[in-house]
Amino acid sequence: MAIPEGEIMVVEGKKFRIEMRRDRCKGCEICVEFCPKKVFEADELGRPVPVRVDDCIGCGACELRCPDFAIEVKSKGVS
């Protein structure tokens, strides 16, 4: 999955939308480890790639635990 640098990357799942800011991410892998549904996989720099975005249950654990303000989970239809 090609990921653009320096802009908000929006990935749409079945129920939830994950917005990631790659310019803020430092690749600590906290979101990869603590996602209960294992939505993310780390790329070579440790940054998350949402490979199983349809599994997202919208718990917001990644958003809450991200130290870098780099990830947000939103319900579809909410801007």
Next chain:
Amino acid sequence: MSRRSKEVSWKAFLREESLPHQWCAGCGYGVILKSMLYAFEKSGLAPKDVVVVTGIGCWGKADDYLYTNTVHVTHGRALPIATGIKVANPSLKVLALMGDGDSATIGGNHLIHSSRRNIDVTAIIANNLNYGMTGGQYSCTTPLDSRTSTSWYGDPEPALDICRLTETAGASFVARTTVYHVGTIERYILMALSHEGFSLVEVISPCPTYFGRYNKMPKAPIMLNWLKDKAISIERAKNLSEEELSGAIVTGVFADKKGHSFLSRYNEIQARAKKDLEGE
């Protein structure tokens, strides 16, 4: 998840143009900062009503990312300056952000006396168990026998328990949690903000760059799981022996006392003095 929309959103407190912040990958301070902003949102405070005083250290950089009033002061002296601001203008909500070195080591005396005075200031102590900014030297909160850059074969000194110290010294709200228990950070900070008197929240934070790397935990998830394993709630700790508790991180609310704070006592004395002088 997007949070419930409040009058003032947590993003109103965050200086987003300063991001990405200067903390290392996996540092827990970003999580503490975010939890603090969530607590600001829930407390209904506006950025102009809040004064954040920070000392020196990694956590002392937190003021760079805040839109509240901020003061960045010398090492260990955040509490005296916060005390001065609060007494001069009691309508402000004053917070002192300090690391473990700032609060307990160099500013230890101020911590004891702010607790004793029970001044209406909220101290948020981010404890990463070493001096992260200067290269991972051991501080007074480094666990016994840990490897740091100045104690390569083990730290010979036992760690200082900040919560027990301030509780004994007279602080009326004392709580400790870790970055792993992320929901409780917001809850305790919110409790501290609404508390009358000296309130202190200590958050144990992972430092994968120094403390973690020297102690076989080079990545943030490993350190967070270590914090999870080490943490014992204060309710459970009551029934455990000292041996079982050695090396454990006791989390929970240590003290939550209602009563007189410095300002309420001071106002009483002021009224009494006024009455006395007018009577003459």
